[in-house]
Amino acid sequence: MFQDRYSLAFKLYPYKRSADQDADTPVRHPVVVMGGGPIGVATALDLGLQGIPVVVLDDHEGIGMGSRAICFSKRCLEVADRYGCGEPMLEKGVVWNLGKVFHEDRKVFEFNLLPEEGHKYPAFINLQQPYFEKFIVDRVREAQADGAPIELRGKNRVDSIDVRDDHVVLRVMTPDGAYTLEADWLIGCDGANSPLRSMLGLDFTGRVFKDSFLIADIRMKAEFPTERWFWFEPSHGSGASTLLHKQPDDTWRIDFQIGWDVDRAEEIKEENIRRRLDAMLGPDIEYEMVWSSIYTFQCKRMDRFRHGRVIFAGDAAHQVSPFGARGANSGMQDVDNLGWKLSLVITGKAPESLLDSYDEERIHGADENILNSTRSTDFITPKSAISHIFRNAVLDLAEHYEFARPLVNSGRLSLPCTYDGLSLNGPDALPGGPSRTRVGSPCPDAPVGDGFLLPRLGNDFQILTIGAEAPEMLEEDGVTARRFAISASDDPTGVLAERYLGDASAAVYLIRPDQHVAARWPAFDETAMRTALRKACGKD
Amino acid sequence: MSTLNLKPNIEDPDGFYADLIGAHEGLSDAESAALNARLVLLFANHIGDRDILRKAIKAASNPGKET
Numbered sequence: 237m238f239q240d241r242y243s244l245a246f247k248l249y250p251y252k253r254s255a256d257q258d259a260d261t262p263v264r265h266p267v268v269v270m271g272g273g274p275i276g277v278a279t280a281l282d283l284g285l286q287g288i289p290v291v292v293l294d295d296h297e298g299i300g301m302g303s304r305a306i307c308f309s310k311r312c313l314e315v316a317d318r319y320g321c322g323e324p325m326l327e328k329g330v331v332w333n334l335g336k337v338f339h340e341d342r343k344v345f346e347f348n349l350l351p352e353e354g355h356k357y358p359a360f361i362n363l364q365q366p367y368f369e370k371f372i373v374d375r376v377r378e379a380q381a382d383g384a385p386i387e388l389r390g391k392n393r394v395d396s397i398d399v400r401d402d403h404v405v406l407r408v409m410t411p412d413g414a415y416t417l418e419a420d421w422l423i424g425c426d427g428a429n430s431p432l433r434s435m436l437g438l439d440f441t442g443r444v445f446k447d448s449f450l451i452a453d454i455r456m457k458a459e460f461p462t463e464r465w466f467w468f469e470p471s472h473g474s475g476a477s478t479l480l481h482k483q484p485d486d487t488w489r490i491d492f493q494i495g496w497d498v499d500r501a502e503e504i505k506e507e508n509i510r511r512r513l514d515a516m517l518g519p520d521i522e523y524e525m526v527w528s529s530i531y532t533f534q535c536k537r538m539d540r541f542r543h544g545r546v547i548f549a550g551d552a553a554h555q556v557s558p559f560g561a562r563g564a565n566s567g568m569q570d571v572d573n574l575g576w577k578l579s580l581v582i583t584g585k586a587p588e589s590l591l592d593s594y595d596e597e598r599i600h601g602a603d604e605n606i607l608n609s610t611r612s613t614d615f616i617t618p619k620s621a622i623s624h625i626f627r628n629a630v631l632d633l634a635e636h637y638e639f640a641r642p643l644v645n646s647g648r649l650s651l652p653c654t655y656d657g658l659s660l661n662g663p664d665a666l667p668g669g670p671s672r673t674r675v676g677s678p679c680p681d682a683p684v685g686d687g688f689l690l691p692r693l694g695n696d697f698q699i700l701t702i703g704a705e706a707p708e709m710l711e712e713d714g715v716t717a718r719r720f721a722i723s724a725s726d727d728p729t730g731v732l733a734e735r736y737l738g739d740a741s742a743a744v745y746l747i748r749p750d751q752h753v754a755a756r757w758p759a760f761d762e763t764a765m766r767t768a769l770r771k772a773c774g775k776d
Numbered sequence: 777m778s779t780l781n782l783k784p785n786i787e788d789p790d791g792f793y794a795d796l797i798g799a800h801e802g803l804s805d806a807e808s809a810a811l812n813a814r815l816v817l818l819f820a821n822h823i824g825d826r827d828i829l830r831k832a833i834k835a836a837s838n839p840g841k842e843t
């Protein structure tokens with residue numbers, strides 16, 4: 237009755253009988269999250285830290301073996317930092333800046349991510365997904381100890397649901413048998429094959445790519461540098477393209493493109509994986525296999541992420557190819573976007589329609605991610621003879637000419653999206669204000685005093701004043717915005733002024749709880765601020 | 777003497793590349809080759825400068841040896 241679909245790296249929430257299973261009538265919870273992957277657990281953490289009771293149901297008892305995601309972006313880490321679990325990720329993760337691109341056996345060029353100064357987090361870290369997930373669960377445990385109303389229920393599999401106007405009824409299977417549970421809101425974080433989507437008969441549309449990839453995570457002491465190496469058509473013949481990337485614990489990710497018509501059962505045999513690895517690494521390098529898997533991928537999304545009282549997030553809502561590391565990274569941005577909105581709706585401070593902006597903003601994000609990862613995939617695995625000719629022409633030219641290098645696409649690394657022109661945006665009324673902090677943007681980090689700006693922003697609405705006056709607090713229809721004031725002396729490096737003032741001499745920003753810019757002006761104007769705050773909460 | 781620009785000069789390179797490959801979608805090899813020929817002629821006419829065109833032909837024929 238209860239068969240694990242995968243083995244565990246960390247058993248973190250063993251099955252325990254809950255009082256709900258013995259209740260005479262089904263117990264109603266404000267929020268139930270279906271799926272305890274990184275996105276489900278982060279959703280619970282976001283809501284729990286805001287005091288909203290939340291129950292996570294997962295059909296396993298912890299985090300799956302095998303790394304899957306390894307590349308976590310700055311924005312993803314900043315979201316984790318807001319929840320209090322970014323620092324352990326940074327500490328464990330590997331920071332890299334240098335990438336090399338090869339074609340056949342020649343190095344075509346190398347690039348440096350050239351990290352911009354003045355950010356708490358680097359552009360990227362490499363970290364095995366199980367660690368990423370474990371740090372989130374660790375933070376949940378800490379928050380629970382401080383009273384956050386979060387429950388993680390292992391071996392609780394949602395088998396069917398019944399959606400009503402103002403709640404959802406769930407049928408949950410456990411090792412002790414089935415029970416019924418009710419939720420005012422159900423968040424679907426049950427992964428790319430989402431059973432919830434099927435239960436609701438909802439479509440998942442897009443492109444399937446006809447290629448398969450073999451991943452091998454290996455442990456070796458070899459002296460490869462901490463760089464990203466990408467081979468197009470490597471002459472060692474181990475695959476049509478190959479990626480080598482460093483992870484913590486002397487572990488390396490190697491990803492071989494092996495074609496569509498392959499015998500998977502044959503390819504996944506250790507001796508066959510070793511043959512590819514030996515061809516690539518040379519015969520004298522010793523290594524130990526940590527994990528391997530064959531995957532294919534799709535770029536797909538749901539037409540809408542919100543269906544009444546059921547809301548989808550993470551891979552369940554959208555799936556991208558791994559090139560560009562946009563899966564977990566964009567899922568974390570879903571959570572960042574949904575948490576504060578759902579909390580305002582549940583506490584009666586904003587209308588239910590605010591949740592439609594989650595749909596609007598995150599579909600915008602998903603489309604951007606799908607576009608970028610589709611383009612990378614088309615470059616890496618050309619679909620036609622002519623596309624292959626152009627791809628190789630770009631590589632030939634890139635070896636000699638700088639102009640062709642921006643055309644080489646071995647994965648465009650994930651950047652957060654800006655909600656340009658969307659419904660919650662207020663006025664972008666700061667003459668001379670920088671484009672990167674325009675309304676809709678995620679706030680870029682900057683040094684403030686002896687720390688950083690982002691850890692001071694978020695969780696609530698804030699009025700960020702830079703060399704400008706404003707009241708310490710403002711309340712509009714139940715929603716408060718607190719002031720965070722910065723003066724020239726807090727910005728010794730001038731980086732903050734460069735990122736937030738541009739040519740302006742002073743500025744007032746309205747910042748959303750997810751650290752996106754809601755509106756900005758040169759000075760505080762109470763009426764304008766109140767109007768923008770209402771708009772950012774989906775009112776009128 | 778005019779110089780052939782070999783520094784990045786295309787705005788939104790990924791978008792341009794997607795348009796270029798997209799234009800070939802569904803074409804036979806001969807049709808693709810013909811499309812490429814028309815494109816080269818259009819680009820060449822836009823550039824106009826014979827010196828630049830000579831260098832571009834050299835760069836394409838023998839990458840790294842355009843001068």
Ligand SMILES: Cc1cc2nc3c(=O)[nH]c(=O)nc-3n(C[C@H](O)[C@H](O)[C@H](O)COP(=O)(O)OP(=O)(O)OC[C@H]3O[C@@H](n4cnc5c(N)ncnc54)[C@H](O)[C@@H]3O)c2cc1C
Pocket residue numbers: 270271272273274275276293294295296304305306307308365392393394395425426427428431451531549550551552558560561562563564565566567
């Ligand atoms: C090879 C590969 C490389 C990748 N690399 C990267 C990368 O570098 N960077 C990046 O950001 N992303 C990457 N990704 C994507 C990343 O792994 C996913 O985006 C991420 O795991 C999605 O998290 P999730 O919580 O939405 O779903 P999942 O991690 O799939 O979690 C879903 C959870 O729901 C549970 N569940 C399913 N059905 C039920 C049910 N009926 N009842 C209860 N629970 C249920 C599952 O057991 C699981 O725990 C990669 C993916 C792959 C395959």
